[in-house]
Amino acid sequence: MEYTPTKILLVDDHELILTGLQALLNQEPNLQVVALANNGVAALNLLKTHAVDIVITDVKMPEMNGIVLTQNIKQQYPAIKVLVLTLYNDREYVTEILNADADGYLLKNVGQQELIKAINHIVNNGTYYSQEIVSILKTEMKEKQTQHTTLQELSKRELEIINLICQEYSSNEIAEKLFISKATVDVHRKNILQKTGVKNLVGLIRFALQNGIVQGF
């Protein structure tokens, strides 16, 4: 049974991690890294010409991130397994990755043995989530039960306006930019403040930063 090694596609935007993992995995006789990609787009292109059993991908990448990549793979190649492997135990991503139907989620601080174990488990139609992920999920659940007021209740337009607010646009400027009335912008702001339950502009910015609605501050 070990004469057909598991064929792996590695996806990561860090060259060293890519080649490092390759060297690591190729030490295993039943594993074979058949291709490397620096981002999701490149990965999807490689899948057209390479038969692989499992894709191991990072989350944060240029062009197309690991979540979108996972969604695409699962749509186009349902048989191919996806293992997400990331440095960041970001809360925000965990649920998204689960929703994208990834078969596994590991943090890069796992050991070589656990990675191999996870790969083998997944190619045998299992799933594998590291302990940290599980505990993050538990915390998420608790928070959602207590807070209950989170981002999914904000509409697209509201998120858009929050972004503009955080980019130092005033209500008038937002109105101009979005070709809507200032009154409408005011309504949105009103609803945003009400939904998020914050006190004022400053509170809104804190909320936006804490919930990853805006970045780069």
Place this chain on the structure above:
Amino acid sequence: MEYTPTKILLVDDHELILTGLQALLNQEPNLQVVALANNGVAALNLLKTHAVDIVITDVKMPEMNGIVLTQNIKQQYPAIKVLVLTLYNDREYVTEILNADADGYLLKNVGQQELIKAINHIVNNGTYYSQEIVSILKTEMKEKQTQHTTLQELSKRELEIINLICQEYSSNEIAEKLFISKATVDVHRKNILQKTGVKNLVGLIRFALQNGIVQGF
């Protein structure tokens, strides 16, 4: 000359990166990874018993980070070279790492070849900084020249008020809290905006976060 391979100590808190790099570097005949450490403390302990030529370390780690580790190594073992290898091209760290007298600074998105080149260069008493780092430094320089209007020009009271603003206090509340008139608070706000050259409240918060006047958002 190639009969004495370069002895390497790898330091990273991510097990996979550690073993991945090890596998990668051991492919080179003139390089030899002699020890692995998960953090700075472990690394220093290993240096007591292992003769190494160069330490390759990450920055963000528990217990003791890469910057403090570099300082310690350079104090206790001036002959040992240090190459900092990080995923993050964080502005903040660049200058600190340079001040810690690291012999090189690479981002993990460099290729295998460049890493090996850097190692060889450094053990031959050279230094090696990746292109991104150099450009970050250039940007830093420019910013310092152009901005020039930074925190030292803000008075204690002004900094105090910025902090309160960022804690969602309104001018009226700040006035109450500091036992001064609202008019005075307004003057301070006015001066703060003028000194920092920002457009409005949101701009002020960005400024405060970027300059470390407030934390924890």
Place this chain on the structure above:
DNA sequence: TGTAAAATACCTACTTATAGGTAGTAAAAT
């Protein structure tokens, strides 16, 4: 001690934001 910077305070005027209401339309969900 004299001077400069910082902090205090008040004035006017204007702009922006918050908070309540009502209400029409289009799309999505039940």
Place this chain on the structure above:
DNA sequence: ATTTTACTACCTATAAGTAGGTATTTTACA
């Protein structure tokens, strides 16, 4: 087919912030 949700828009009113001015007191320091 009806209800809900999102988006749109306007009205009123108050609160908060921005921007200019002047002026007194306190503090720091040369």
